[in-house]
Amino acid sequence: MARTTPSSGSIPSPAFASGPGSAASAPDPDSASAPVEYLLRLADSPLVLSHRLSEWCGHGPVLEEDLALANIALDLLGQARLLYQHAATLEGEGASEDRYAYFRGVSGYRNFTMLELPNSGVASAGATDGDYAFTIVRNALYSAWAIELWQRLSDSTDPQLAAIAAKSLKEARYHFEHAADWLVRFGDGTEESHRRAQRALDALLPYSNEWFVADAVDRDAAATGVGADCEAMREAWLARLQPVVDEATLRWPAESAFLSTGKQGLHSEHLDYLLTEMQSVARAHPEASW
Amino acid sequence: MSDPTKEWPLWEVYIRSKQGLEHKHCGSLHASDAQQALRMARDVYTRRLEGVSIWVVPSAAITASAPGSKDSYFEPAADKIYRHPTFYVLPDEVGHM
Numbered sequence: 001m002a003r004t005t006p007s008s009g010s011i012p013s014p015a016f017a018s019g020p021g022s023a024a025s026a027p028d029p030d031s032a033s034a035p036v037e038y039l040l041r042l043a044d045s046p047l048v049l050s051h052r053l054s055e056w057c058g059h060g061p062v063l064e065e066d067l068a069l070a071n072i073a074l075d076l077l078g079q080a081r082l083l084y085q086h087a088a089t090l091e092g093e094g095a096s097e098d099r100y101a102y103f104r105g106v107s108g109y110r111n112f113t114m115l116e117l118p119n120s121g122v123a124s125a126g127a128t129d130g131d132y133a134f135t136i137v138r139n140a141l142y143s144a145w146a147i148e149l150w151q152r153l154s155d156s157t158d159p160q161l162a163a164i165a166a167k168s169l170k171e172a173r174y175h176f177e178h179a180a181d182w183l184v185r186f187g188d189g190t191e192e193s194h195r196r197a198q199r200a201l202d203a204l205l206p207y208s209n210e211w212f213v214a215d216a217v218d219r220d221a222a223a224t225g226v227g228a229d230c231e232a233m234r235e236a237w238l239a240r241l242q243p244v245v246d247e248a249t250l251r252w253p254a255e256s257a258f259l260s261t262g263k264q265g266l267h268s269e270h271l272d273y274l275l276t277e278m279q280s281v282a283r284a285h286p287e288a289s290w
Numbered sequence: 291m292s293d294p295t296k297e298w299p300l301w302e303v304y305i306r307s308k309q310g311l312e313h314k315h316c317g318s319l320h321a322s323d324a325q326q327a328l329r330m331a332r333d334v335y336t337r338r339l340e341g342v343s344i345w346v347v348p349s350a351a352i353t354a355s356a357p358g359s360k361d362s363y364f365e366p367a368a369d370k371i372y373r374h375p376t377f378y379v380l381p382d383e384v385g386h387m
Binding site: 062063064065067068071177178181185 | 325
């Protein structure tokens with residue numbers, strides 16, 4: 001991986017701020033640019049979830065839901081693209097949204113581990129069919145988190161990031177409405193739908209721990225006012241989800257010490273397969289344009 | 291909904307476009323209740339900025355004229371051309387009407 005990294009948690013030098021993309025705007029003493037590493041974290045999660053949701057295309061339980069999921073996937077893809085474009089401008093030379101998406105391997109990806117898990121769910125190993133409850137619970141957890149994230153980043157000192165956040169916030173609100181609606185219907189539905197929703201919640205919740213444990217990259221981004229304080233987001237996230245989980249008559253799983261490490265580039269075995277499929281065409285025809 | 295194979299009821303969807311004054315029928319969809327029908331209508335019918343307002347109506351609430359009564363309902367109007375105001379001579383001063 002040739003890109004700048006992360007483990008040091010250092011913020012790229014201020015020289016990035018006067019990169020080619022920002023030449024037109026006059027320097028604002030209060031504005032800053034987000035570190036590329038932080039932007040890739042923000043971008044990789046929606047890209048990977050978008051891919052998982054796109055796998056439902058043509059396989060949704062009903063036509064209307066097939067379209068709804070494709071819409072959500074496209075929203076997430078759009079968010080990822082804007083963030084990659086911003087990161088590419090800051091990184092400069094040779095960087096582009098396609099290079100980020102198609103030419104990084106598993107260890108280069110910074111998405112949360114939860115989002116790469118297959119649609120069949122972790123509780124049903126070997127299953128290849130998607131479990132809609134698993135998708136809905138994951139979307140509910142993630143979109144509730146995304147609302148908190150984008151709300152905070154709307155005030156980012158990086159004006160480009162703030163603009164992306166303001167746009168993404170509206171989308172995340174709808175994604176949550178969609179997922180919450182189904183979660184209640186599943187949880188408070190039939191015995192079978194309740195069982196599946198609870199199983200999905202039990203399996204997925206431990207993967208959310210990662211979202212609220214800050215490392216050096218998160219802390220540096222938050223300290224400069226560019227990023228969000230992810231640990232402080234937990235309470236608001238819970239407050240948004242709790243009423244939905246209650247209404248769905250689901251049981252909130254006990255706290256778990258499990259900590260996934262996707263945002264540091266250490267992933268589950270599932271991301272490799274996902275990327276292989278997602279990147280195959282771009283890698284087979286590296287210079288193609290369409 | 292004890293029978294999982296039971297079909298969701300059908301809803302008719304009406305969309306008002308940004309410039310439009312009235313809601314226009316644009317299609318139908320299946321949904322289990324009105325709120326879900328609204329959300330699905332948003333996802334199915336407003337993806338290309340078609341509208342700013344949605345109505346959904348249970349298809350069962352619409353009473354339609356029977357295709358078989360087309361002859362008796364509509365054909366009698368066919369030879370009443372005097373119902374179209376095309377036999378009046380308009381003075382030039384009136385201009386375009």
